[in-house]
Structures are given as C-alpha cells and as structure tokens.
Amino acid sequence: MATLSRSVCTRHFRTFYSVCKNEQLNSVMRRANLNPSRSFSGNSVTPRPVTAQGNLIVYALGGIAAGVAYRVWEVKSKDFSPVSNNSVSKPKILNELPPYPPARKVSIPTDNSGLHLVLYQYPTCPFCCKVRAFLDYNGLSYDVVEVDPVLRTQTKWSDYRKVPILLAGIGEGKYVQLNDSTAIISILESFLSDRKQNLLDIVNCYPSLSYRDNDGSIKSEIQNRYFLMSGDDGRKGRSKEDIMDEVKWREWADKKLVHVLSPNVYRTTEEALQSFEWFSEVGEWDRLFPSWERNLIVYVGAYAMWLIGKRLKKRHLLKDEVRLSLYDELNVWIKQLKKKGTKFSGGSKPNLSDLAVFGVLSSIEGCQAFKDALENTNIGNWFYDMKKHATQHAGSNPIGI
Numbered sequence: 001m002a003t004l005s006r007s008v009c010t011r012h013f014r015t016f017y018s019v020c021k022n023e024q025l026n027s028v029m030r031r032a033n034l035n036p037s038r039s040f041s042g043n044s045v046t047p048r049p050v051t052a053q054g055n056l057i058v059y060a061l062g063g064i065a066a067g068v069a070y071r072v073w074e075v076k077s078k079d080f081s082p083v084s085n086n087s088v089s090k091p092k093i094l095n096e097l098p099p100y101p102p103a104r105k106v107s108i109p110t111d112n113s114g115l116h117l118v119l120y121q122y123p124t125c126p127f128c129c130k131v132r133a134f135l136d137y138n139g140l141s142y143d144v145v146e147v148d149p150v151l152r153t154q155t156k157w158s159d160y161r162k163v164p165i166l167l168a169g170i171g172e173g174k175y176v177q178l179n180d181s182t183a184i185i186s187i188l189e190s191f192l193s194d195r196k197q198n199l200l201d202i203v204n205c206y207p208s209l210s211y212r213d214n215d216g217s218i219k220s221e222i223q224n225r226y227f228l229m230s231g232d233d234g235r236k237g238r239s240k241e242d243i244m245d246e247v248k249w250r251e252w253a254d255k256k257l258v259h260v261l262s263p264n265v266y267r268t269t270e271e272a273l274q275s276f277e278w279f280s281e282v283g284e285w286d287r288l289f290p291s292w293e294r295n296l297i298v299y300v301g302a303y304a305m306w307l308i309g310k311r312l313k314k315r316h317l318l319k320d321e322v323r324l325s326l327y328d329e330l331n332v333w334i335k336q337l338k339k340k341g342t343k344f345s346g347g348s349k350p351n352l353s354d355l356a357v358f359g360v361l362s363s364i365e366g367c368q369a370f371k372d373a374l375e376n377t378n379i380g381n382w383f384y385d386m387k388k389h390a391t392q393h394a395g396s397n398p399i400g401i
C-alpha cells in the first residue's frame with residue numbers, strides 16, 4: 001500500500017514538475033515571439049530576434065522594478081513598535097475541555113499523581129514525542145488528541161499555534177493550558193518532585209514574554225523553561241554542576257539535535273512520503289481522519305516538508321550529505337555518555353536530558369534516517385535502554401527495572 005502510494009506520488013510530482021517546466025519554456029518562448037513547436041534548423045523558421053530581445057529586456061526590467069517595489073513595501077509595512085506584556089503572568093484557564101474527544105487514553109493503574117492531562121499533539125512531532133517520553137517514563141496517565149497538521153482544527157481554540165499543548169486539570173472541570181515541550185516537562189517535573197506545591201503556582205513561575213524580533217515579527221519565549229521550581233525535597237543531593245549539565249543537554253536536544261531531523265527524514269520526495277506514511281500509521285490517521293483529509297496531510301505534507309527540509313538544511317548549515325550531520329550530532333551525544341562512563345547522562349537512571357534526547361530521536365524511529373543511524377553510529381544501545389525505561393514507566397518505580 002505504502003509502496004503503491006509512494007510511486008504514484010513520485011510520478012505525480014515528476015509529471016507536475018515536467019508540466020511546469022514545459023509551461024515555463026513555452027511561455028518564455030511565446031513572450032519572445034518564438035513558436036516552441038517549430039524547429040530552429042532549416043529555412044522555414046524566421047524568428048524575430050531583435051523584437052524578442054527587446055521584449056525580454058522589457059519583461060526583465062519590469063520584474064526587477066516589481067521586486068524592488070515589493071521589498072520597499074515589505075520593509076515599510078513592518079511594525080517595529082514595542083510589544084506590551086500585559087498578560088505576562090496569567091496562564092490561560094479553560095472552563096471546560098474543547099469539544100474534541102481523545103483518539104486514545106493512556107491509563108497507568110499505578111499513577112497516583114492526581115493529575116488529569118490531555119495532550120494535543122502530532123504523533124511524530126519531536127517536541128510531542130519528548131513530552132510523551134516524559135509522561136510514559138513517569139507513569140502518568142493522559143489522553144491524546146491527534147491534531148490535523150494541515151488544518152489544525154483541534155487546536156483552533158488556542159492562541160498558541162504550535163503543538164504540543166497540554167491541558168492539566170485544576171479542579172471543578174477547569175484546565176490550565178501549558179505550552180512548549182520544555183516548559184511542560186519542567187512544570188510537571190517540579191510538581192512530581194514536590195507534590196505539596198500547587199500546580200498553578202508552579203505554572204506562574206514560567207511566564208511567557210513576547211518581544212519583537214529584528215525582522216519585525218512578534219515572538220514569545222517562556223521564561224525559566226529549562227529550570228525546575230521544586231522545593232528542597234526534590235533537588236536534594238544534586239550538585240550545581242549536575243543540574244547545569246542537565247540543562248545544557250536539554251538545550252542541545254532542542255537547539256541542535258532537532259534541527260538535523262527534518263532535512264534527513266524529508267531528504268528526497270520518496271523519503272518524505274515514506275516518513276509521512278509512517279506518521280499516518282503511528283497516528284492512526286486512517287482511522288481518525290476521513291480518507292480525503294488523511295491523503296491531504298500525507299501528500300501535501302510530504303511535498304511541503306521536502307521543500308522546507310531543503311531550506312532548513314541551509315539555515316542550520318548542515319552538510320551536503322545531511323546524514324553525516326545526523327551522525328555527527330549523535331556522536332556528540334554518545335561521546336559525552338562515554339566521558340561520563342555511565343549508562344545514562346543522568347548516571348544509573350535517566351535524567352531530563354536523556355528523556356529529551358530520547359523523545360526527540362524517537363520521533364524518527366520508523367524512518368530510513370533512523371535505520372541508517374543505527375547502522376552508522378552506536379546510538380542503538382542507549383536508545384533501546386531508554387525505550388525500555390520509558391515503556392516500563394521506570395521513573396515511577398523507585399526500585400527501577
């Protein structure tokens with residue numbers, strides 16, 4: 001099924017590409033008063049090169065003028081006024097759950113956290129996988145709402161336009177909205193390590209600050225997101241170096257490792273489509289979305305991501321052969337583990353950096369890029385140890401597995 005769709009899609013892209021190329025060629029020749037169907041050899045064709053050249057110059061100058069005008073308009077229309085942060089310390093509270101039933105419920109009988117969690121996600125988004133790795137490792141129950149990545153219907157109620165979003169129950173049917181994988185994990189870890197704390201009090205320690213970027217766009221950033229807000233109980237016995245090392249590798253997962261993934265899994269149109277077919281399988285898109293919507297996500301998504309992957313490769317200065325950049329980053333992680341001489345970055349047990357790196361990497365587990373990484377690096381041992389710990393909820397079991 002996947003192979004059939006893949007070849008159909010590839011053929012479709014190729015046909016589309018060749019049609020576009022012919023259209024372009026024909027239109028250029030039409031503009032130049034040249035008939036593309038006629039041959040240039042022989043006496044029968046008498047193109048009018050002077051007029052053609054003249055027309056081309058006029059069109060080229062017109063194009064340049066339009067480009068310059070657009071750039072001037074783009075710069076002038078940008079807003080560089082300061083951004084106010086009036087709602088900075090107010091987390092969003094929902095009086096009821098949005099009307100989208102969960103696609104599945106993860107119920108862990110031993111979960112005694114008292115938390116009620118609903119995760120809005122794409123199944124193979126690295127940031128969502130990171131949150132799931134944390135929830136699974138800690139044996140927390142949660143409901144999953146699969147978001148359509150093209151139409152995003154299931155998160156239309158939210159001003160924050162990305163996933164993951166986690167809704168956490170705060171009593172009386174109300175929920176607090178938590179955005180950003182790293183902040184979500186820090187908030188929950190802070191709560192788990194000192195359950196006397198009120199969840200809302202913890203959330204208030206992670207305000208979101210908006211600011212205007214150099215290009216005029218408004219960005220926002222959650223403060224303190226790599227840090228935990230636990231009372232003494234939770235952090236006892238940890239050195240400052242140990243805490244900062246965990247922060248460093250959590251940041252590395254978000255700012256380095258994540259950026260080598262997309263250009264690898266969407267390296268070619270075939271690989272992009274294969275990746276999307278796997279995403280569809282993992283997310284059960286066949287079951288959850290009507291077939292037109294599922295196909296829209298797979299084909300449009302694969303093609304769009306293939307294009308975006310190329311841009312990301314340039315933006316993040318990856319090697320021409322992007323696999324090498326993936327192996328390089330994985331080797332950086334393996335090297336630091338080796339240097340520590342412990343099974344995990346956190347020692348004998350995984351810490352938040354292990355969970356972050358594992359979560360991010362698990363998002364490509366079914367892709368060719370991951371198979372290649374297993375063959376070309378030593379990431380396998382650590383990865384499968386982590387998988388065992390996450391699937392067996394080792395974090396909620398003080399004896400370990």
Ligand SMILES: N[C@@H](CCC(=O)N[C@@H](CS)C(=O)NCC(=O)O)C(=O)O
Nearest residue numbers: 125126127161162163164180181182
């Ligand atoms: N810093 C955020 C990044 C989240 C993010 O970029 N998510 C992507 C999906 S992988 C997203 O939702 N992009 C917007 C979109 O798909 O429209 C986090 O750690 O959660």
